[in-house]
Structure formats: C-alpha cells, structure tokens
Amino acid sequence: MWRSRWNDRNWERRVSEIETSLLSIDRLGDAAAIIAAGGIVAFPTETVYGLGADATNAAAILRIFEAKGRPSDNPLIVHVADVEGVFRVAKEVSPIAQKLIHAFWPGPLTIVMPKGEWVSEVLCAGLPSVAVRMPKHSVAIELIRRAGVPLVAPSANRSGRPSGTTWEAVQDDLSGRIDGIVCGEPTELGLESTVIDITQSPPCVLRHGAISLTALQAVCPDVVSLEDLKGVEQVRLRKSPGTRHRHYQPHARVMVAGLKTEVMGNTLSEGWASNPSSRAWIGLSSPNPVSDWRIIQVCENVDEYARVLFSFFREMDRLGIEAIVCESVPEVGIGRALMDRILRASVDE
Numbered sequence: 596m597w598r599s600r601w602n603d604r605n606w607e608r609r610v611s612e613i614e615t616s617l618l619s620i621d622r623l624g625d626a627a628a629i630i631a632a633g634g635i636v637a638f639p640t641e642t643v644y645g646l647g648a649d650a651t652n653a654a655a656i657l658r659i660f661e662a663k664g665r666p667s668d669n670p671l672i673v674h675v676a677d678v679e680g681v682f683r684v685a686k687e688v689s690p691i692a693q694k695l696i697h698a699f700w701p702g703p704l705t706i707v708m709p710k711g712e713w714v715s716e717v718l719c720a721g722l723p724s725v726a727v728r729m730p731k732h733s734v735a736i737e738l739i740r741r742a743g744v745p746l747v748a749p750s751a752n753r754s755g756r757p758s759g760t761t762w763e764a765v766q767d768d769l770s771g772r773i774d775g776i777v778c779g780e781p782t783e784l785g786l787e788s789t790v791i792d793i794t795q796s797p798p799c800v801l802r803h804g805a806i807s808l809t810a811l812q813a814v815c816p817d818v819v820s821l822e823d824l825k826g827v828e829q830v831r832l833r834k835s836p837g838t839r840h841r842h843y844q845p846h847a848r849v850m851v852a853g854l855k856t857e858v859m860g861n862t863l864s865e866g867w868a869s870n871p872s873s874r875a876w877i878g879l880s881s882p883n884p885v886s887d888w889r890i891i892q893v894c895e896n897v898d899e900y901a902r903v904l905f906s907f908f909r910e911m912d913r914l915g916i917e918a919i920v921c922e923s924v925p926e927v928g929i930g931r932a933l934m935d936r937i938l939r940a941s942v943d944e
C-alpha cells in the first residue's frame with residue numbers, strides 16, 4: 596500500500612505557490628505539501644533540527660546534499676512516524692532490531708539495518724544498509740504522517756558546522772538554500788542521536804548520543820563501541836561514513852580543559868595567548884580568575900551542557916570570540932556524547 600503510494604509521482608506540484616520561508620508549527624500542512632512536491636524543509640526533533648525531504652524522491656534527496664554541502668559518500672537517516680514504518684524501509688528487522696526498537700523508540704536511537712529494495716543509492720551513499728529512526732517529537736511525527744512518506748533528515752546545518760538546535764541557527768546556515776523552516780522550540784537534547792550498526796556482529800555504536808552504551812548493553816549485552824574495537828575491525832568500520840568527516844566546528848578555536856592530560860586537540864596555553872576579550876568558557880564550574888574571560892557559561896548539569904553546547908558555539912562566533920574553552924565532564928551517560936562532540940570540535944584540520 597505504502598509502496599505504491601511512494602511510487603506515485605503524480606502528487607500536486609505546488610512548491611511555487613506556497614510561501615516557503617518561516618512556518619509556524621500550525622502550518623505543518625504546508626510544510627508537508629512542500630515536501631510531497633519535492634521540496635526540502637527543516638523541522639524540530641528532540642535531538643537537533645533536521646532537514647527533511649521525501650525519502651522516496653531521489654531528486655529531493657540530492658537537493659539536501661547540495662543545500663548542506665554534504666559529501667555524497669555520507670548517507671542520510673530515514674525518519675519514520677511509527678514502528679511499522681521500519682518494516683517498509685529495512686530489508687529485514689532482526690530480533691536485535693526489534694528489541695532495540697521496543698526499548699528505545701520513539702527516541703534518539705538510529706539503527707543501521709540492511710536496506711529495503713526501494714531505498715535509493717543516493718540516500719545510502721551506495722551502502723547496502725540504511726539508517727532508520729523514529730523521533731520522539733510531536734511536530735516531527737505529525738510532519739512525517741502528513742507528508743505520507745518517510746523523511747530523510749540530516750541535521751539542518753551546513754556540513755561541518757555545529758548542528759542547528761534552534762530555528763534561528765537553521766536560518767543562519769541554510770536560508771535561501773532550502774524551501775522552509777518549521778519554527779518550533781529549541782531542541783530538548785541538543786546533540787544528535789546515538790547511531791548503532793546492527794548489520795555486523797557484535798552490534799557497534801558508530802556515534803554516541805543520549806541513549807548510552809550502558810543503556811544499549813542492558814538490552815543487547817554484546818554491543819560494543821567503535822573506539823573499543825581493535826585492529827582490522829575498527830579500520831573496516833572507520834570507513835563507515837560520519838566517523839571520518841569533519842564535524843561540529845565553530846569558527847572559533849575550541850580547546851578542552853580538565854582532561855587527565857590537561858588538554859587534547861589544541862593546547863590551552865595556545866588559547867591562553869588570545870586576548871581575554873576574545874575568550875569564552877563553558878563548563879560545569881566557573882574558571883578562576885573570572886577576569887580572564889569575556890564570556891563564562893556555567894551549566895547546571897551535564898544535560899544542560901549538552902543542550903546548549905552547539906548554540907553556545909554559534910553565539911560565540913556571532914560575538915567574534917576567537918577561543919572557546921570547554922571544561923571536560925566524566926564520560927558517562929550523555930557525558931560521553933558531549934565529550935565526543937567537544938573533542939571533535941577541538942581538532943584542527
């Protein structure tokens with residue numbers, strides 16, 4: 596039923612008749628119509644804003660790569676509105692997949708599975724697998740339902756930049772390159788979903804997110820993390836897209852304080868050389884002395900730190916800050932995902 600509908604290309608072509616810039620959430624019908632007509636529209640999810648297109652429309656998918664400046668070898672996530680959706684996207688839904696779905700959907704877990712036959716090469720960047728997620732966000736779910744098709748949705752940012760966690764950030768990065776933005780609240784989690792690849796054994800976490808390794812292991816005890824694999828296996832999986840592309844970087848130089856080795860990526864002393872009026876600090880505690888900093892953001896807990904990190908990066912760029920120092924946190928729970936994003940942002944390339 597779905598399949599034949601997806602293949603029906605005689606949907607109304609109304610993109611040009613619809614105002615395409617900023618859409619309030621009561622205009623989801625318009626957003627869905629733009630997508631059904633082959634357009635691309637950003638929308639909120641519980642993790643970050645996504646840039647949505649009809650997952651069955653290869654031309655629309657290509658526009659997403661173009662708008663983001665995304666390398667064509669980095670595949671997209673397909674978003675479904677209900678658990679049944681995954682059976683139409685994946686070739687098979689293994690018992691492990693079913694357990695994970697049951698435990699964590701809707702929510703910030705993306706599962707890489709063998710791809711169904713209709714899923715285009717462009718979407719999967721030529722891989723035999725497809726990444727699928729059911730978001731836990733009423734606006735996202737309603738948009739997918741109204742569009743009547745699953746949506747591809749990478750994070751709504753220019754490639755390599757911090758993910759957009761507010762509609763304003765999406766507008767800054769993508770205005771004029773996309774057809775619309777559904778303007779919801781700032782996102783609740785602030786970091787992208789956990790990505791787990793179950794096409795190989797043992798299942799492997801490719802990207803850390805709010806669903807922690809410990810939580811995954813409680814459901815599937817043999818799940819490992821990419822960094823914990825050794826030798827050939829890791830080399831093979833490191834070839835997996837997304838683990839090799841530049842990510843999360845603001846224009847300012849990012850440094851990390853408080854690691855055992857004191858610093859990783861850039862050194863704090865180099866950052867220190869910058870003028871206090873162009874330095875910013877973010878962490879769970881306050882730096883000492885405070886007079887050394889133009890901006891100090893002290894978060895109440897790790898959840899808040901994760902939620903605000905990307906918008907902090909963007910705000911600092913707007914203020915012309917040259918050096919951002921991020922205080923490290925213990926790598927437990929969402930702390931692991933947070934440290935992953937901070938460390939990647941701190942690597943010069």
Ligand code: TXA
Pocket residue numbers: 640642643644645646669670671672703705707719722724725726728730748749750751786787788789790792801802835836837838
């Ligand atoms: O939270 C999220 O996941 C957000 C929201 C919008 O849902 N989306 C998101 O999409 O972060 P994106 O495209 O920025 O990240 C998708 C990640 C990339 O690291 C990509 O390489 C990986 O998923 N991925 C997608 N398909 C894959 C596949 N078949 N095999 C391995 N990795 C895959």
Ligand code: MG
Pocket residue numbers: 749750758
């Ligand atoms: Mg992204």
